[in-house]
Amino acid sequence: MTEQKAKLEQQLWNIANTLRGKMDADDFRDYILGFIFYKYLSTKMDLYANRILKPDGITFQQVEGHAQEAAFMEAIINAALDKLGYFLLPSELFSELAKRGNSGGKHKFILGDLAKVLTHIEQSTMGTESEDDFGNLFADLDLTSHKLGKSENDKNELIVKVLSHLDEIDFDLENTDSDVLGDAYEYLIGKFASGAGKKAGEFYTPQQVSNVLAQLVTVGKDRLKSVYDPTCGSGSLLLRVAKQVKEVSAFYGQEMNPTTYNLCRMNMIMHDVHYKRFDIKNEDTLERPQHVDQRFEAIVANPPFSAKWSASPLFMSDDRFSNYGKLAPSSKADFAFLQHMVHQLADNGTMAVVLPHGVLFRGGAEGHIRKYLIKDCNYLDAVIGLPANIFYGTSIPTCILVLKKERFHKDNILFIDASQHFEKVKTQNYLREEDIKKLIDTYKNRTAEDKYSHVAQLQEIIDNDYNLNIPRYVDTFEEEEPVDLASVSNALKAIDTDMATTDATIADYCKQLGIDTPF
Template structure:
């Protein structure tokens, strides 16, 4: 039943999102529709919580405006809501109220100005409270004055009212605390937008199939985590996926440099009912200005931008994240800088899993030096997993996952898995099936060797290869061609020659009847 409900809600929300399609590009209408869904979510949570508080008084939240004790009641509800929910809304600011007013018709249905004030008030209601940073500027990407919404103010209002009214008709079922149908549907929408966003998608979204692998890798043998961290958290999908693999995650930490994506991540956290006191997401450049520098995390996952530019400033050589290695990752390829950053943040009992381009496995220079240090000096590398090409949005290159631990259960070897040929083809995209993912995880967990799929390489073998981790060096996927039966081919050629002679004779006979020369 939950699966059917989820599918229905996903379709309803996607249909409403398409109301904005054609009016603006994918990035813009993503921000509007996700922002409005989030506003409705906050509004519904506020209404439900306030009604719970007021129930002993025989009142509803909608009834206290105009009540003799309105001011006192609102102040009490506000203080309780700020602690419980992290924000506050007045009854007149609820989503349903604005949708109703917008749908009345006539001059009184103009709500753009009031809507902008409500969204601003949600942010301002948190000022001075513990949740201020978590809600600050959350709606900054919803520009209700943008010409993209329409040429005139009336056109803009008409479009927004249409979206709000359609959303208002959908039951988010937030009273059902055992269900995360809305959170999953929100994640589905983010994925849908990512699939159509081209190259930009990699900046904010990791496909769920890859998220699932990373999440399972860092939770092997654990049913709860003290903390999970993503230094390039995008929309937060990876962090939330880790939570699905264990019974409980005490705290979520992340950093994201893109302000729009940072807002999306915080919304995604809240929409999945992660309390504001349990997550700490920062908006900054992770490599240049790390915000959780002195913290150590039990699980770390990341899908950083592939081979991104970074400063590689000599000043970083005094930074504990990089100094011990003796060299910095190249300025044109920050891949190993992210690895070094994550290793620094990793707790002694923790596991980290990071998606990277294949170049990190074999490139020389500073990268080769860092790779050797991680293996020979630190012995942190636990596994190398090769993934199929064309499974990420916006790039078709094959990728790999590096799994690192500071306290390894198998310190004398490194596991190599070549899953590059194990996928399903869905239209133009390669997709890892549930079975493909399960095979990767079981091979990692059991540390098994399988012909043309996996190999447990002793550290001595890796050293012999000069710490080159290129997977074909360890997993031989070569398959001999089938033997050719030369006698059968000779017989077939003779048969073809006989058939050809018969055909030539037939053509010659026809040509003689017609009185023309034969073509041979």
Template sequence: MLQYANNILSEDGIIYTGIDESSADGQEYLAEIKQEAIQEIGYFLKPGELFHAIAIRASKADTDAQEGFILDDLSRVLSNIESSTMGSESEEDFIHLFEDLDLTSTKLGRTEKAKNELIAKILSHLDNINFGLASSNSDVLGDAYEYLIAQFASGAGKKAGEFYTPQAISSVLAQLVTTGKDRLKSVYDPTCGSGSLLLRIAKEVEVGSFYGQEMNRTTYNLARMNMILHGVHYRDFNLCQDDTLEHPQHREQRFEAVVANPPFSAKWSANPLHLSDDRFSQYGKLAPKSKADFAFVQHMLYQLDDNGSMAVVLPHGVLFRGAAEGHIRQYLIADRNWLDAVIGLPANIFYGTSIPTCVLVFQKMQGTPR
């Protein structure tokens, strides 16, 4: 926000933090900047609401208890970020973005004073770091956020698998769907978690638009924040929160690259009504209620463009389990010839599970069935 506002004000020879918010001239400047900021970067903050301003007030926590109490200020600023987008094109990407941030949690301290001191100390330390935000080649802030997600995942046990794919696996999937390409028009992850897998593709090639869906509300907020902190413009990502198999939000769209690390052998409804759903109807059978692995594959193939590539991580059992899964597997290979490669992965490489897994790679333009 600061960098954007300073660029607007450069012709007038003033800086954003030098604007007097209480003066008539200052309010006029702020009104004009807000209009442009909402349009271009999606949100707006006044000079006194910028991170540095809050951090300066936080630095007074040890010298002036009244001046240095910033928990209320911080809550207000986060609320203002969201409210500034109301009625604008960016509202969907910012609304309720900070709803999981609980500044009243006892994990931050037993008393309000202890909580304030901890937050103040964190803000002061962060304010002393040069994140190189002015450099167009720098993504320190986004990389730092992703590092923190990875560190949290490493200690989160079984739950980590719900929101984070290990970086080495993300890199493999990204390279598989970008081979021979310099740019992708669109990429899609139907179980996007924190969004790190989508962003990993952008490290391989230029990406036009990111699409994803995530069922868990907290994880969905992580993904939106991940996009924003990596500098992805709000118009260039479309993430939705809902059950992908039961309520797909992008079903009318087709994507040049599709990647996913779905929850292994998850349960789903397997409602017979799905047999009339275009995503599943051509197969003649649904994935079993106790194992949705092939349901995710069917959904992903439906969303994949004819010239696209798809890579998905699945439990090893999808390669040999029979019944409905065997029928679906035969249709994919013998009838459609969509399966391009199978890559076996060893056990103990995913958070929260020790089972061996595999990567299935699909291409719709495979030629005639074998």
């Protein structure tokens, strides 16, 4: 399976590079992921329709023009809209379009047909339960863009080439036990993120960090009723949580960027998450929360670090913030995101959020909110320091805060300093498997280890005036070896003796040459 996965990832990345020279990373990401998604939908449609038609002894491609076409098509449409959430005609399948564009060894013009097919996929869901999940999914696939080529023929040539290459790849969707394609899709998203610079943080959390967050919120559980990410990006965090348990009944998320919102929905569907099991919204989470009345068993998030928000006084009457007495500053929304998540957390739930280190010690309104969470709520379960330069687009050190409303260890808070446990690869730092295992084991067992972890009693937190800066609790100071002054003195004397000998040698040479000595 690993070999198959690696092969598919490399094949897809090679095809992506067909577009690389034509446009910037963001654009060719949207095109290649969109085309892969279109092929996925087509293949799923074809496989499902063929299963329905098997008792009738015909294939999906044979329905159009069949004597009973109307009856067959009505049955397939109704079944597909319920099971898959969308519908495609046999003539609209990816393989048919790729074949049409590359027939007779000559590229035929298919841009118009392709645009109609993508629009029809979205329109097929109108008035159905899946409409919100498929609406405008292909909005970022602009087939008229000059980025694809100067002339219509140039654009068509490039698209036909990409579709033809993709058509040759077997997605192996008949193997229901495999998620190779979903993993390959994630791989591509990660590859694009690694080259996207500062903007990468807007849509992707590195898999190593996603892995840590997912394990933290699933400790002691093998099934979850719900998982929620208020800044879900491409959905990688939500999907990572699903890998840690046997079942997640429902996925919820909110994403402000429309392009990233589309990417998240595609990612969900590509991982075979049924449209009835996910609810992703395209809105500003702090200003216009879409799931505010719901509570979730697991919450994970990597919000934009120290983002700005309105901090409008009107929010003082918002249930998410009203109990705290103060709002997070407009220049730093970190605590606003945290408060939002706490509000959405179920009583039996766990949340894990990545934030900049400043939330641990900054004063003012943030210090007030931090104190309220610890003293009045007693929700904070653990503080974990991560290595610097671990996220795309920023080198700042970050931390993970783990919160629970019903804590088993109510009289203490666990501190872990994992900041020195990583591997450096080129310019990026990475958490290795052993680093992640050590971190998770320490959290599970709540163990104290010199220079790595400390279980702080609440009185220690109070004594530190609710400052959570990790070095106050985990002493990482490495004492230098004592200096042997006698040895140093002897070494200096030996150097003086050597220098005197050298000076005498130079003076002798100068005398022999009949020149003045340089000293």
